[in-house]
Amino acid sequence: MAWDLKSDRPIYSQLIEQIxxxxxxxxxxxxxxxxSVRELAxxxxxxxxxxxxxxxxxEEDGLLYTNRTSGRFITEDTKMIQQAKQKLAQEQISEFxxxxxxxxxNKTETLSxxxxxxxxxxx
Amino acid sequence: xxxxxxxxxxSKSFGNKQALxxxxxxxxxxxxxxxxxxxxxxxxxxxKLCNDLLKPTSGxxxxxxNIPGVETKKVVSYLPEQTYLNDWMKVSEMxxxxxxxxxxxxxxxxxxxxKRLNISPTERLKTLSKGTKEKVQLILVxxxxxxxxxxxxxxxxxxxxxxxxxxxxxxxxxxxNATIIISTHLISDIEKILDDIIFxxxxxxxxxxxxxxxxxxxxxxxxxxxxxxxKC
Numbered sequence: 220m221a222w223d224l225k226s227d228r229p230i231y232s233q234l235i236e237q238i239x240x241x242x243x244x245x246x247x248x249x250x251x252x253x254x255s256v257r258e259l260a261x262x263x264x265x266x267x268x269x270x271x272x273x274x275x276x277x278e279e280d281g282l283l284y285t286n287r288t289s290g291r292f293i294t295e296d297t298k299m300i301q302q303a304k305q306k307l308a309q310e311q312i313s314e315f316x317x318x319x320x321x322x323x324x325n326k327t328e329t330l331s332x333x334x335x336x337x338x339x340x341x342x
Numbered sequence: 343x344x345x346x347x348x349x350x351x352x353s354k355s356f357g358n359k360q361a362l363x364x365x366x367x368x369x370x371x372x373x374x375x376x377x378x379x380x381x382x383x384x385x386x387x388x389x390k391l392c393n394d395l396l397k398p399t400s401g402x403x404x405x406x407x408n409i410p411g412v413e414t415k416k417v418v419s420y421l422p423e424q425t426y427l428n429d430w431m432k433v434s435e436m437x438x439x440x441x442x443x444x445x446x447x448x449x450x451x452x453x454x455x456x457k458r459l460n461i462s463p464t465e466r467l468k469t470l471s472k473g474t475k476e477k478v479q480l481i482l483v484x485x486x487x488x489x490x491x492x493x494x495x496x497x498x499x500x501x502x503x504x505x506x507x508x509x510x511x512x513x514x515x516x517x518x519n520a521t522i523i524i525s526t527h528l529i530s531d532i533e534k535i536l537d538d539i540i541f542x543x544x545x546x547x548x549x550x551x552x553x554x555x556x557x558x559x560x561x562x563x564x565x566x567x568x569x570x571x572x573k574c
Contacts, residue, residue, distance in 0.1 A: 224534060226563035261513055264506070266374050266535045269554070271533040 222263035230265055234273035236307075237263075242282055242293055250295040253283065305316040346371045346490055346521050347392070351401035353565045354387055354545075359385040364401070371489075372518050374535055376553075376564070377525040379542030380572050385525040386432055388542070393420050405490060416445065423495045425475055427467050433478055434463035440482050455511060456569035459504070474501045480508055484515045491522040497531060509535055523534035530565040538562050539564055541571060 224233050241247045253274075254262070260270040274291065277283045281299055284289050293298065319329045345512055347369040352570055354362040362384045369375060377385050390396045391403055394410035405414040433456065441447045456463055459477055467475060476499045483491065496512070497505045505528075513535055516522055526532060533553055535541075541549040548571065 226530065226533070226565065227557065227561055229557045230534060232552055257514075261510060264509060264513070264534055266537055267513065267516075267518070268374075268537050342397065 222265075224263070224265070230269050231276070234263065234265065234270060235276055238273065239279060239282065239303050239307060242300060243307060245292055247293045249293055249300060251293050252289070253293060255290065265274040280300045343368060343445060344371055345554075347403070347405050347523075349401065349403045352391065352398055352403050353400045354391060354396060355399045360545055362391070365545075365547055367433040367547065367550070368525070369521060372519055373537045374512075374522045375524070376529070376532060376536045376539040377523055377542065378527070378529060378564070378568060379538055380527070383542040384545040385542055386494055387545075389420070389492050389523070392490075392492055395417065403412075414466040417489040419446075419449070419483050419486040419491045421480060421483040421491075421496055423498075425479055427475065427479060430466065432464055432466050433461060433470075436467070436478065436482060437463065444486050446486050448487055451515065452481055453466065453493040455481045455485065459507065473504065476500055477504060477508070480511070484511055487517065489520050491516070491520065493522065493524045495526055496524060497526065497528055502531075506528070506532055529568050530563065533564045536564070541568070543572065 221238060222234075223247065224230060239249070242249075247253065253259070256267050256274060259274075260267040268324050274283060278285060278291075281296070282294050282303060283291055284294060316329070324332070343563075345368045346368065349365045349367040350360060352365040352367075353360065365388070377388065379385050387396065391398055392405065392410060392414075394415070403410065405418060408414050410418075414454075414480055432438075437449060437452050437456075440452070441449055449525075453463065459481070461474060461478060461481075467478070470478065476496075480493075480496055483493070491512075495514075500508065509532060512522065512524075524532060524536075536553050538550065538552050539556070540547060553564055556567055560567055
């Protein structure tokens with residue numbers, strides 16, 4: 220997955236988000252080793268200091284941990300990954316709900332459109 | 343972190359024209375800094391002062407505690423805005439010349455980058471296009487393991503694909519305790535790799551901030567902020 224960075228928000232927070240997505244979707248498997256800061260920075264074409272900042276915050280949050288001798292790893296705590304997934308999903312949905320609200324749709328109408336679309340997608 | 347470059351009330355005049363007015367700066371190690379400003383704002387003058395190509399009219403500029411001169415040239419790698427390479431020389435001869443001049447020059451690095459950009463070392467410079475010449479020059483400058491890199495318009499003359507490669511080269515070769523100062527007006531191309539920016543306007547520093555602070559506080563990119571600050 221390519222790194223898609225927008226120009227109007229801080230870069231580190233976008234890096235955090237994208238790494239979270241990679242962890243949740245299993246691209247970075249639980250317990251696996253993360254590439255080095257330098258490799259990640261080069262891959263995302265960002266400053267290594269910025270990548271470092273993003274990784275330290277993810278570490279504080281517990282999604283990553285550092286093994287002093289062998290580098291940075293993804294947490295093995297699948298419950299925590301599940302929570303992160305939940306958080307990301309909630310963020311996306313509340314953004315979506317805001318948009319529906321601005322279109323003038325109420326909760327029932329929004330829900331009925333979703334249900335219809337899900338039904339159709341099944342067919 | 344210790345500072346690598348400091349300016350105290352640095353001013354430079356050319357006759358009646360004041361190119362830089364009372365610049366006070368403290369630049370730390372381990373940063374990538376964008377020196378941004380419109381044409382004629384004093385960017386190149388500042389970089390030339392750092393390289394002892396110009397002398398300050400008043401005030402002081404120090405790099406690692408030294409006034410620009412022999413000692414600072416050992417640790418500063420400078421990419422001028424104009425090419426100074428000799429047209430009749432081969433690329434390999436230029437590499438040799440850099441190796442002779444600079445103790446911190448890494449020959450393998452240079453050849454490695456030339457190969458990745460498909461530039462033949464046996465080619466004479468006069469047969470290369472303008473953009474390719476610029477690439478050669480940047481390769482030479484980035485192949486030094488310097489403390490401070492001063493890049494004056496490094497991506498001006500090259501195509502967008504090569505620009506990406508050049509930024510990649512800059513990122514890949516930079517050591518954690520070295521600082522890079524890049525002067526440019528192509529802000530949107532480089533803002534992803536910058537830590538901090540310095541805005542120059544009419545010879546004065548109007549803003550120094552980190553890129554993330556700017557995005558946080560203004561909700562816009564450095565590029566948009568630049569367009570706002572320097573609106574004509």
